[in-house]
Amino acid sequence: MAEKTLTTTSGAPIADNQNSLTAGPRGPVLLQDHQLIEKLAHFNRERVPERVVHAKGSAAYGTLTITHDISQYTKAKCLMGMGKKTEVLLRFSTVAGERGAADAERDVRGFAVKFYTEEGNWDIVGNNTPVFFIRDPSKFSDFIHTQKRDPKTNLRSNTAMWDFWSLSPESLHQITILFSDRGLPQNYRSINGYGSHTYSLINENNERVWVKFHFKSKQGIKCWLNSEAGDVVADDRESAQRDLFNAIENGEFPQWRFCIQTMTETQAAQYKHNPFDLTKVWSHKDFPLQDVGILELNRNPENYFAEVEQAAFAPSNIVPGIDFSPDKVLQARIFAYADAQRYRIGTNYGLLHVNCPRHASSNNYQRDGSMRFDDNAKGAVNYEPNTCQGPHQDQNYQEPALRLQGDAARYDHRDGNDDYSQAGDLFRLMSADQQQQLFTNIAGAMTGVPEEIVERQLEHFAKADSAYAKGVAEKLKLLA
Numbered sequence: 187m188a189e190k191t192l193t194t195t196s197g198a199p200i201a202d203n204q205n206s207l208t209a210g211p212r213g214p215v216l217l218q219d220h221q222l223i224e225k226l227a228h229f230n231r232e233r234v235p236e237r238v239v240h241a242k243g244s245a246a247y248g249t250l251t252i253t254h255d256i257s258q259y260t261k262a263k264c265l266m267g268m269g270k271k272t273e274v275l276l277r278f279s280t281v282a283g284e285r286g287a288a289d290a291e292r293d294v295r296g297f298a299v300k301f302y303t304e305e306g307n308w309d310i311v312g313n314n315t316p317v318f319f320i321r322d323p324s325k326f327s328d329f330i331h332t333q334k335r336d337p338k339t340n341l342r343s344n345t346a347m348w349d350f351w352s353l354s355p356e357s358l359h360q361i362t363i364l365f366s367d368r369g370l371p372q373n374y375r376s377i378n379g380y381g382s383h384t385y386s387l388i389n390e391n392n393e394r395v396w397v398k399f400h401f402k403s404k405q406g407i408k409c410w411l412n413s414e415a416g417d418v419v420a421d422d423r424e425s426a427q428r429d430l431f432n433a434i435e436n437g438e439f440p441q442w443r444f445c446i447q448t449m450t451e452t453q454a455a456q457y458k459h460n461p462f463d464l465t466k467v468w469s470h471k472d473f474p475l476q477d478v479g480i481l482e483l484n485r486n487p488e489n490y491f492a493e494v495e496q497a498a499f500a501p502s503n504i505v506p507g508i509d510f511s512p513d514k515v516l517q518a519r520i521f522a523y524a525d526a527q528r529y530r531i532g533t534n535y536g537l538l539h540v541n542c543p544r545h546a547s548s549n550n551y552q553r554d555g556s557m558r559f560d561d562n563a564k565g566a567v568n569y570e571p572n573t574c575q576g577p578h579q580d581q582n583y584q585e586p587a588l589r590l591q592g593d594a595a596r597y598d599h600r601d602g603n604d605d606y607s608q609a610g611d612l613f614r615l616m617s618a619d620q621q622q623q624l625f626t627n628i629a630g631a632m633t634g635v636p637e638e639i640v641e642r643q644l645e646h647f648a649k650a651d652s653a654y655a656k657g658v659a660e661k662l663k664l665l666a
């Protein structure tokens with residue numbers, strides 16, 4: 187292949203890319219050296235703001251293959267037809283660490299999937315945990331502040347974490363997962379993924395069922411002890427990125443079983459828990475997992491910045507046959523994620539190759555905005571309704587009405603809510619060794635926390651299971 191001539195951004199050939207333009211061999215540099223100025227100025231602008239949460243991530247492309255018929259639940263084309271294949275991008279991440287943070291840290295892992303379907307892009311922006319720390323979205327920024335750096339010391343603060351958690355008992359279920367063996371995964375291939383929120387599926391007859399999405403790792407769950415992770419980080423801060431990238435380069439394609447749980451609207455009205463509460467699971471015994479397909483990752487991105495850093499996931503990206511639920515946190519994320527991308531990448535982030543629909547066309551009346559780098563729909567009509575054959579709505583895609591009831595008020599989400607039984611169930615299904623790990627991990631993370639906060643948290647553990655509180659208390663005495 188013939189070598190290309192180096193050019194400026196505007197395409198003019200560059201004669202010398204080694205020496206700045208100077209007055210005499212010793213300088214100074216002339217302001218006229220626009221090539222130098224362009225290099226310096228562009229370099230200064232190479233970073234976009236990192237994500238406030240989930241900043242450190244890794245991603246790969248792959249395929250969802252449908253293996254089971256669920257057409258009784260949904261008309262989503264990507265979920266219908268045995269053997270149906272849909273291209274996906276899956277981005278994994280840690281939550282609290284900045285972009286340079288180490289991978290092998292105890293933290294929840296993000297599990298965000300973009301399905302490039304023929305009816306538009308569908309995103310499941312989930313985690314490796316089926317629940318979350320909060321159930322009211324107004325607590326999200328407060329919670330994240332406790333995971334980030336103290337405003338004065340610029341250090342992570344155990345006290346802030348446990349102060350907040352001990353005053354927020356709805357966090358106990360997720361705390362129990364975070365400090366269990368599964369809170370420190372060895373790599374991204376060996377974690378499960380969960381949509382976490384309740385969504386809805388809508389079939390051809392416009393009937394709705396509520397649904398939870400699960401991705402079960404076929405590689406099995408693999409975790410580090412805290413002490414092992416210390417050695418991993420000392421040796422390799424990018425352990426999960428390296429593992430994922432190398433596995434795919436070597437043809438070891440990781441796979442997940444894609445499963446759902448479904449619940450009818452009648453069952454939802456009668457279930458013992460609020461089925462839209464993000465701090466609770468639907469028991470498998472009550473709502474068994476149903477297989478849908480296999481998700482496989484089989485292609486690494488060619489360029490990290492273009493395809494991973496600029497990848498924009500948003501729960502608001504849904505397709506016909508899939509819809510939302512009243513989950514309050516989901517409702518907030520429907521707004522917040524697309525808004526974060528508009529801030530982080532820019533108004534026209536959806537036009538970037540990684541984010542635009544690949545197997546459907548995007549037809550709308552949005553125009554202009556910063557960095558509108560396509561043809562801006564040329565001379566096409568830019569208002570609707572019109573008599574110019576512009577794109578128009580299609581009533582066939584109307585979702586079924588959702589009956590809502592209740593007086594508008596700020597309801598106390600802790601009032602009468604059971605924050606303890608599911609955390610206790612998880613504790614009781616752990617082996618003795620896993621329980622010991624849980625005690626050790628929690629006691630270690632309570633280092634330096636004032637006694638009154640520890641006492642308040644121990645009361646929550648005791649309400650889940652007395653052995654839970656006893657085990658942590660014993661480890662704390664040993665550490666004291």
Ligand code: NDP
Pocket residue numbers: 316363366367368378402407467468469470471607608609611612615
């Ligand atoms: P099941 O016995 O049917 O399921 C237990 C689930 O717990 C399995 O999915 C298992 O995952 C998972 N699990 C095991 N150890 C851990 C851990 N340390 N951290 C997170 N998950 C773990 O029981 P139920 O469905 O009745 O649920 C009982 C408890 O299990 C719940 O209170 C909840 O804490 C936990 N759980 C439930 C899930 C659900 O959707 N029902 C999902 C995940 C956890 P695996 O099969 O991969 O080993």
